[in-house]
Amino acid sequence: MNRRRWLLKMMFQALAHRGGRTVLLLAVLAMASSLATALWIVSLSMERRIAEEVRKYGANLVVVPQAARLDVGSGGLNFGSIAEPSYLGQSEVERALSTSGITSERSLHLRGALRYQNADLPAEGVDFAEIRRLFPWWQVKGAWPAAGEAVLGGDLATRLKLKPGDRIELAGTAGPIPLRISGTVSTGGEEDGLLFMALPELQQALGLTGQLSQVRLMVTASGDSLKSAAQSLQRQLPSAKVNEVRQTAHTSEGLLAKVKLLMMLVTAVVLVSAGSSVTGTMSTTVLERSKEIGLMKAIGGTRLEVLLIFCAEAALLGGAGGVAGYLLGSGIAHFITRTVFAASAEFIPWMGAVSLAVSLFLALLGSVGPMVSVFKLDPVRSLRGE
Template identity: 30%
Template sequence: MEKEGDNIWTIKNRENLATVSSKLLGAVDIEGETVLVVGADLSTEIKLKKWWKFTNESDVKLTRVEKPSPIDPTKTATVTEIEGLKENDVIIGSKVAEKLNKNPGDNLKINGSEFNIKGVIMETGSQDDSIIFMNLKTAQKLLGKEGKITLVEVAAICSGCPVEEMARQINEAVPEGKATPIKQVVAQKMQTINQLSSFGLAVGAIVLLIGSLIVFTTMMSSVNERTREIGIFRAIGFRRTHIIKIILMEALILSFISGIVGYALGMCTALLAGSKVAGMEVSIPFDPYLAVGALALAVLVGTLSTIYPALRASKIDPAEALRQI
């Protein structure tokens, strides 16, 4: 696929092409953190992402050099390159630098190989903050995928380019791949996300309803089985409010424990399912607000579902209950 990517420069509208960047994506484990690695031509990547800014300590200096034009090798074209860039140089996002406590000039060990941090990208607010960028050939060797790429990013040089037509031409030039305009990709992803969100809300509502019914029936059965016990409590002086407090306290404790177990199982399932769906290792950070919210919801559902059984238990006639002893 890597060599076929060069065929993009042969399309009819090649004069409208600004950059063609082949990329390889993969996940690596560094000091217990799972980090996404992107192999690409770093100079081209900087040209594509003009909004990148580097920390003051970064050694990322750009220079312009003359090279054979990819459109017509008999001609030359001025391209931007990074001064002194070596094969083991990497550029890392701000979040990666923060997690690993790394600065420009530090060494970084990945899968047994040593790399030098050439620069740190200042926070962009995008996924680039959590990525390590390196030379494409180096990434292919590191990930054991020589000659392979994940995608080719193409940028046009004009504002009114026939994007759909160029995508069709690229599909013809590279039949093994699929060219999709970025606006179409974004629209498709947003539609998928909205559908998944709606589906998730519907499933969540159904699960809450089923959970409430299970708690309700369980507590009702418990009250029926403990009629004699509750009758004795009432006979020795326990008030109705005492009985209600006992039942609700039991429900609160059980709901709290269930919430902890449910949150832990949910995190484990998300990690396993995420790896299967994404086809790579994923990292789901612990969110204290989500954990507290899940526990609060579990306690709320359990308590509300127990109110009626608790009220019914408090109304048990002590005399009637004692006859069953």
């Protein structure tokens, strides 16, 4: 029989002999490696997801008229600045975009006030197809509007006691417009206080045909290339101001960093506690087995050979724990991302290697002490049971 195969067979028998303790060790190893794996997968998944969302949802360039103020992310709406409004020419912007060669998603906005029941109602004209593409987090209750229809911000709808299906009559500077509310939108942002309608309809109602108050661009670029994109667009549009929007990215990244730090701490704690418990269990095992070690030495095993047997046993345990930990960890990761973050975790095969490494490391670390004693043990004394 092959030496290696014999060794393996002996390992299995030794592990089976101490069934309960083996199961305990396996459980600890699997738990530790599964937690490490799960946290890692979750953090990776979140990282990728946030990066994707930043890329997907966040407009990263905003073009506004030179005179107007830009308040991105602030909930309030300053009507004072609209009292003396300035606008961007729609055709001018489109020409600039096509000549500057920037590939981007874009959405055109016009903001203005309409009269409703003797009060000003902030309204925004948009292209709903663009909105659906650029701002997928919009949750519309009811239906997306067709021609002659509008979407009302959630807060506004509550205040005005309007619900989908209602018809309202608004007055613009160029005449009255009848609208049907097709749905309400809630985003948690300033959108909740606005009325959204088709851009041409608002332009017509306000008498501002071909005018825009804001263009949001989502350029697929990052860092320096975003800056250069902004600069080249600025050159094409001397009358406007091109701003970079970094807030979204910054906040998400900051949050992500914190989440990662937390996960790393948790992982460290788990690893330390699991490591100490493995060490404890392993060392009692080897103390019990000192007679066996003594015998192996007495019948001619060199220190290295005896060490190999115990290392192999630890490695076998560690390997099994790692595989179990990976499977378990992937499961946990899926559960966490599904329930807590309402997202799906990714399937990352190479995490198997991480899980295996963690488990092997713990198992071998746990048996360092016992292995040292293997080195030191005197065969005569250990056989006598001292």
